[in-house]
Amino acid sequence: MNKKNELSFEESLKELENIVDQLESGDxxxxxxxxxxxxxMLLKKNCEDKLKNVEMQIKKIKLENNKIKKEDFTV
Structure with missing residues (x-):
């Protein structure tokens, strides 16, 4: 799965859509x-992993942003 992990989310999704089209064709x-x-299924997992990673990054950014807003700067 090394090659699949190297694919971007968009590349994985496009390849997954292609596979779905082939399977649905019945040919x-x-x-x-x-x-x-x-x-x-491997591509699906790759997409899910990448989405989870981005979700964690967003949560971290929000958390850091909340800390900045809540800081007291009174002298």
Whole structure:
């Protein structure tokens, strides 16, 4: 999965959409369908991991921003 981890969120999502289109077409054999499904699940996990990472970054930024606002600057 090293290559998949190197893909950006957008690249992973685009590839995942392509896989869904192929699977929905019904024009591929069962063996290839299973391989595409497996690849799709790895891409899905990659997207979820990247989203979780961004969510944590946003929470950290918000937390830091709240600390700045709550600081007392009275002399």
């Amino acid at each position: 591929i054999d069962l063996e290839k369908s299973v391989k595409l499904y497996e690849k799709g």
